[in-house]
Amino acid sequence: MPTSILTPPADPNALFQALLEFPDNRLLIDLCGEYDRNLARIEQKLGVQIVRRGNQLVVHGEESAVKEAQDVLESLYVRLEAGRDVESGDIDREICMGGSDAETGIQDxxxxxxxxxxxxxxxxxxxxxxxxxxxxxxxxxxxxxxxxxxxxxxxxxxxxxxxxxxxxxxxxxxxxxxxxxxxxxxxxxxxxxxxxxxxxxxxxxxxxxxxxxxxxxxxxxxxxxxxxxxxxxxxxxxxxxxxxxxxxxxxxxxxxxxxxxxxxxxxxxxxxxxxxxxxxxxxxxxxxxxxxxxxxxxxxxxxxxxxxxxxxxxxxxxxxxxxxxxxxxxxxxxxxxx
Missing domain, CATH: 3.40.50.300 (P-loop containing nucleotide triphosphate hydrolases)
Known part of the structure; x- marks a missing residue:
């Protein structure tokens, strides 16, 4: 699991920033996608900016968008840790469903x-x-x-x-x-x-x-x-x-x-x-x-x-x-x- 820190801006008019650190750099490469296309998709969908620094990702944007991007990135990384691929549809699903894992109510x-x-x-x-x-x-x-x-x-x-x-x-x-x-x-x-x-x-x-x-x-x-x-x-x-x-x-x-x-x-x-x-x-x-x-x-x-x-x-x-x-x-x- 990645570790993350959300930092509020000192200036009320500035953007929020979240720092996510990933333990496995190989999985981080898969998370980013070829030519960082997965990050670009998240940026486009959520209106944030994501900068990669070594094994870290820094997310800039409005507070709600930054928090949502954090959840999406963490969920996708956990998916990769489980040995599964990340495709554009998986990114869209995590964004659309907000990472919610509510109980299904099915007991069988x-x-x-x-x-x-x-x-x-x-x-x-x-x-x-x-x-x-x-x-x-x-x-x-x-x-x-x-x-x-x-x-x-x-x-x-x-x-x-x-x-x-x-x-x-x-x-x-x-x-x-x-x-x-x-x-x-x-x-x-x-x-x-x-x-x-x-x-x-x-x-x-x-x-x-x-x-x-x-x-x-x-x-x-x-x-x-x-x-x-x-x-x-x-x-x-x-x-x-x-x-x-x-x-x-x-x-x-x-x-x-x-x-x-x-x-x-x-x-x-x-x-x-x-x-x-x-x-x-x-x-x-x-x-x-x-x-x-x-x-x-x-x-x-x-x-x-x-x-x-x-x-x-x-x-x-x-x-x-x-x-x-x-x-x-x-x-x-x-x-x-x-």
Whole structure:
């Protein structure tokens, strides 16, 4: 752990200064990043100035910003001490979540390891997944705590990615026997019939984001084997009719494009020992004019039922390129004016 000293200025109009001393210079190099890019990112996000002097970092700025930078630098260094890398997303997460390690409230013994020290960590075969915002952290907690959870918000907020990560984690731990991922195959400009190949070839492009998420968490050969064994299923929403999904982790993605009848059909597939996650973006409905979105109706009808959680995301939770958040905010502002 680094040691730090916060020094108030003698002149009331001057800036605060914090001195952080790091015991391992090699880890400090990783903390700073190539060409000090990690320090530059913290400076830009928090409005501070960071100067490196040997094995020390000196932070200059307003008192609150300096204290926040101290917390972020210390948390990132502890991460490096644990043998883990520091990437730009990790920096953004520490800044956004303020280094808070509040208790999760989840008591299941098998899950405590994922929430050690209040931090939410999802273990998969290929990587350790960590929420990057408070909304994402609450969402993951609710995925473990509730049999049915909704994730509603704009693109890029990690709704589907985190849901699939939790599904893979629960599958690897033996909590469920299958993973079932589904999407409505709604045409958005192009027509399915004009695509080449059989039905699988026609619908696979609509399912590709789900394949992408799986391949992030499991080796490609294992994904292919599990799909062949029907332990992982990726199928259009229409293929869910008539089934009872027991002992499965079930995700319905792009749920805003499900009709009310389809949504009711899907929700009533929930079987014994299963978890179900519904994700969607209310601003991207591709249904024909006059057709009600099943996501909207479910949100209205199920809000007050216990053991069903509704989790909402905003542009602040976007974890893609920073421009994506700016674009979403611009569109939301335009919608608010009309």
């Amino acid at each position: 013994g098998d899950q405590l390891e994922m929430f050690r020290g209040g931090k939410v960590e999802i273990k998969t075969r290929k990587k350790l997944v960590e929420p990057r915002t408070d909304a994402q952290k609450t969402y993951v907690q609710n995925l473990f705590a509730n049999e049915l959870a909704f994730g509603i918000g704009p693109a890029g907020t990690g709704k589907t990615y985190l849901a699939v990560a939790v599904g893979v984690s629960m599958f690897l731990n033996g909590d469920v026997d299958r993973i079932i991922l589904s999407r409505p195959a709604v045409e958005a400009g192009e027509r399915l019939g004009f695509l080449p190949g059989d039905m699988k070839d026609k619908v696979d492009p609509y399912m590709q984001p789900l394949y992408d998420a799986l391949n992030d968490f499991l080796p490609g050969k294992q994904v292919a084997k599990l799909i062949e064994e029907k332990r992982i299923e990726i199928a259009p929403l229409a293929f869910m009719r008539g089934r009872t999904l027991a002992n499965a982790f079930v995700v319905l993605d792009e749920a805003q494009n499900a009709t009310s009848m389809q949504m009711k059909m899907f929700l009533t597939r929930l079987g014994e020992g299963s978890r179900m996650v519904i994700t969607g973006d209310r601003s991207q409905v591709d249904l024909p004019r006059g057709v009600s979105s099943g996501l909207h109706d479910a949100e209205r009808l199920l809000q007050n039922i216990p053991s069903i959680s509704f989790n909402y995301f905003t542009a602040k939770d976007v974890v893609r390129h920073p421009l994506v958040a700016a674009i979403i905010e611009a569109y939301e502002a335009e919608e608010a004016r009309t």
